Amino acid sequence: MHTELDKLTTARSFVDTTCTRCGRCEKGCAFLKAYGTPGEIARKIRDIPHDQWPNPFECSLCGLCGAGCPESLRPDEMFLEMRRTREKAGALALKPYAPVLNFEKRGDSERYSLIKLPEGGDTVLFPGCALPASRPKTVRRLFQALQGTMPDMGVALGCCMKPSHDLGRTEFFEERFGRLHDALVAAGVKRVVTTCPNCQKVFSLHGGAISTTTAYEMLADSGFAPSIIDGGEAVIHDPCPQRYDGAIQDAVRTLARRSNIKIAEMENTREMTRCCGEGGMVKFVRPEFADRWTDQRRMESQESRMLTSCAGCTSFLGGPVAVDHVLDVLFDSKPRFALKGPFASIVRLKLKRWFQKTIS
Ligand code: SF4
Ligand code: SF4
Structure with missing residues (x-):
C-alpha cells in the first residue's frame, strides 16, 4: 500500500526530472510566480521539512499549469500530494476554512440529505450543495425537465465532499464520500446526473460502479428546447x-x-x-x-x-x-437576490420537502 509520502515522492521526482523549467506555466499564476516553476519547487522540497515548503494551500489546483505544459506534466497533482502530506502530518489548520467546512458539513448531514428513487429507476439528479442553496427554483425546473425524458428519475441531495478532498483530508473524504456512495448503491442508484463541475469530478474519479453524466449533456442530447428565448x-x-x-x-x-x-x-x-x-x-x-x-x-x-x-x-x-x-x-429562474446564511438553509430544507412530495 502506498503511503502519502510514497505518492508525493513519486510525483515530486517525476516533476523534478521532467520539468524543463521553461517557465511557460508561470504566466498568469501568482503562486508559481512567487515560488518558481513546478520543477524548481519539486527540487526545493526534496531536502527541506514540510513546514518550510512553498505553501501548497496557496495553489488553486486549477490544473492550468498542466494544460499548457509541453511536457504534459500535471503539477497540480504534486501540489495536491503536498497538501495531503501536510494534512497527514497534522499541519493543516482548519479554522480559516470554517465557512466552507460548515457548508460541507451541512450538505453531508442527515437533515439536508435525501435519496429518493422511484420504483424501477436507477438514475438520480445530484444537484450538490451550491445550486440548491442559491437556486432552488432552477433545481425544481431542471428536475421537472429531466423527468420529462426520464419519468423514473430520482434525486440525491448531499455533499460530494470536494472541499475536504482538496484540503488533502484524505481519510475524512474517503470515509464521508464512501458513506454517500454506499447509500446510493444500497438505494439502487447506478447513475448520477450532476450539475456542479466539482461533484462531476468527484463522482467520475471516485464513484466506482456508479456512472456519471451531467444535466447539460442530458438536456442537450434530449433535444430540450427552452420555453424562454434569451436572445442576447x-x-x-x-x-x-x-x-x-x-x-x-x-x-x-x-x-x-x-x-x-x-x-x-x-x-x-x-x-x-x-x-x-x-x-x-x-x-x-x-x-x-x-x-x-x-x-x-x-x-x-x-x-x-x-x-x-x-x-x-x-x-x-x-x-x-x-x-x-x-x-x-x-429555466428563466435567475435568483432576484443572493441567498445567504439562514435563508440559504431554509430554502434547502424546503427543496428537500418538495422532492419528498414530488417523487412517489
Ligand atoms: S510548462 Fe511544464 S516544463 Fe515548463 S516550467 Fe511549467 S511544468 Fe515545467
Ligand atoms: S494548479 Fe493553477 S494555481 Fe496551481 S500552480 Fe498550476 S496554474 Fe498555478
Whole structure:
C-alpha cells in the first residue's frame, strides 16, 4: 500500500526530472510566480521539512499549469500530494476554512440529505450543495425537465465532499464520500446526473460502479428546447474542473444556442480556461492570489456577459461584470437576490420537502 509520502515522492521526482523549467506555466499564476516553476519547487522540497515548503494551500489546483505544459506534466497533482502530506502530518489548520467546512458539513448531514428513487429507476439528479442553496427554483425546473425524458428519475441531495478532498483530508473524504456512495448503491442508484463541475469530478474519479453524466449533456442530447428565448450575447466561461471535458463544454454551448444566445469564446477557453478564484479555497489563506485569478478572468471577458455552468464561478466572477448560470437562463429562474446564511438553509430544507412530495 502506498503511503502519502510514497505518492508525493513519486510525483515530486517525476516533476523534478521532467520539468524543463521553461517557465511557460508561470504566466498568469501568482503562486508559481512567487515560488518558481513546478520543477524548481519539486527540487526545493526534496531536502527541506514540510513546514518550510512553498505553501501548497496557496495553489488553486486549477490544473492550468498542466494544460499548457509541453511536457504534459500535471503539477497540480504534486501540489495536491503536498497538501495531503501536510494534512497527514497534522499541519493543516482548519479554522480559516470554517465557512466552507460548515457548508460541507451541512450538505453531508442527515437533515439536508435525501435519496429518493422511484420504483424501477436507477438514475438520480445530484444537484450538490451550491445550486440548491442559491437556486432552488432552477433545481425544481431542471428536475421537472429531466423527468420529462426520464419519468423514473430520482434525486440525491448531499455533499460530494470536494472541499475536504482538496484540503488533502484524505481519510475524512474517503470515509464521508464512501458513506454517500454506499447509500446510493444500497438505494439502487447506478447513475448520477450532476450539475456542479466539482461533484462531476468527484463522482467520475471516485464513484466506482456508479456512472456519471451531467444535466447539460442530458438536456442537450434530449433535444430540450427552452420555453424562454434569451436572445442576447455572452462569452462562455468553462469551469476549471472540467477543462478536459469537451462533451460537457459542447453541451453548454449547444444549450446556450438553443436559447438564441450569440456566443463568443474568451481568450482562454476550454482546456486553457482560467480559475474563477474559488479553486483550492485559496481565498481563505492567500486572498491576493485568488483575487488575481478573478481579476484576470473578469478582464478577459472584456465586459461581455459571461455564461457558465458552475454556481461557484457565477458568484465569484459576478458583481462588477454580468455572469449568468446557464441553467438560470434555460429555466428563466435567475435568483432576484443572493441567498445567504439562514435563508440559504431554509430554502434547502424546503427543496428537500418538495422532492419528498414530488417523487412517489
Ligand atoms: S510548462 Fe511544464 S516544463 Fe515548463 S516550467 Fe511549467 S511544468 Fe515545467
Ligand atoms: S494555481 Fe493553477 S496554474 Fe498555478 S500552480 Fe496551481 S494548479 Fe498550476
